[in-house]
Amino acid sequence: MPYIQDSKYDISIPFWHKNAHFSTIYAAKVKRFSSPNYIREKLELQDGDFLNIDYKIQNNDKAVILCHGLEGNSQRTYINSCSDYFLKQDFSVFAWNNRSCGGEMNRLPRLYHHGTIEDLDEVIQFALTKDIQEIYLIGFSMGGAQVMNYLGRIPEIDSRIKAGVAVSVPVEVKASADSLKKGFNQVYMKNFVNDLTRKLKEKSQQFPELMDWNKIKNINNFDYLDDNFTAPIHGFEDRNDYYFKVSPARSMEKIKKPVLVLNALDDPFLGEGCFPIQLATNHSFIHLETPKYGGHCAYPVKNSIYSYAEIRALEFFKSL
Incomplete structure (x- = not known):
């Protein structure tokens, strides 16, 4: 399918947002967007855990399921903005929280990761019961990886699932982890590590015999955190095994639903392997758009309260 190198976004971007860090920080820390008047429901899972889902049904004909990024939740600005935009287009919206996200710690030792497709499937089945x-699936950053992994790894996908959009997605998770070690990007990594460390401390109280929790005090980067906690908690050999297996690069070829991958070339979270131009060009269902600008989950648009991500997502869905 098309590789869209000349993105319309590069024409509409405000000039002061041509700095990737400015766009990324503005979208994450400065921009504000209230959440819709959701219903929140606790979805009990088959393994005894739960997910909190915020949703609003106004049209049974069509709905978007929104997947947040690492250490995000259903109330983040990029989720609220996307939700509001699609509600105004007469879609129903389901914004779900990964385990431990959304203000409530989950029950089991496991947390979540880029390949958490079983939980996404539970959310989809929940929406289908309505x-x-x-x-239509829309994922941001890690949530985009979950969308792509779901569409590429679930053998029989319900015909009511029509398409997906993955925004600022780490197609190769190791490349993303490596990018966050560089220069100013370490600020983002430190925030993630601090948030995850707090959760691990809470897990150590829930499950004191599970592992050597004393290692928590040595966490200072993703390498150590993923080797000693993320990988063993979720059944991977080590961080490299984890990065390799949860990367959408392993599942993309098997995707058989239309997917738009929107990855800005200046995204500070992305690295080599996150712009699969050759694969997309020769793939029947993957559309790859690589704007020159956009930052990470930012894409501000001049004279609009919405981002290019949700505007482009709707345009993509309507084109199918």
């Missing part, structure tokens, strides 16, 4: 006829 008699939704068409479902």
Whole structure:
């Protein structure tokens, strides 16, 4: 499918947002967007854990399921903005929280990661119980990886799932982890590490015999955190095994639903392997758009309260 190198976003971007860090920080820390008037429901999972889902049904014909990024939740600005935009377009919206996200710690030792497709499937099945006829998936960063992994790894996908959009997605997770070690990008990594460390400390109280929690005090980067906690908690050999297996690069070729991958070339979270131009060009279902600008999950648009991500997502869905 098309490799869209000349993105329309590069024409509409405000000049002061041509700095990737400015765009990324503005979107994450400065921009504000209130959440819709959701219903929150606790979805009990088959393994005894739960997920909190915020949703608003106004049209049973079509709905979007929104997947947040690492250490995000259903109330983040980029989720609220996307939700509001699609609600105004007469879609129903389901914004879900990964385990431990959304203000409530989950019950089991496991947390979540880029390949958490079983939980996404539970959310999809929940939406289908509400008699939704068409479902569209939108994921941001790690959530984009979950969308792509779901569409590439679930053998039989319900015909009511029509398409997906993955925004600022780490197609190769190791490349993303490596990018966050460089220069100013370490500020983002430190924030993630601090948040995850707090959760691990809480897990150590829940499950004191599970592992050697004393190692928590040595966490100062993703390498150590993923080797000693993320990988063993979720059944991987080490961080490299984890990075390799949860990367959408392993599942992309098997995707058989239309997917738009929107990855800015200046995204400070992305590295080599996150712009699969050759694969997308020769793939029947993957559309790759690589704007020159956009930052990470930012894409501000001049004279608009919405971002290019949700505007482009709707345009993509309507084109199918």
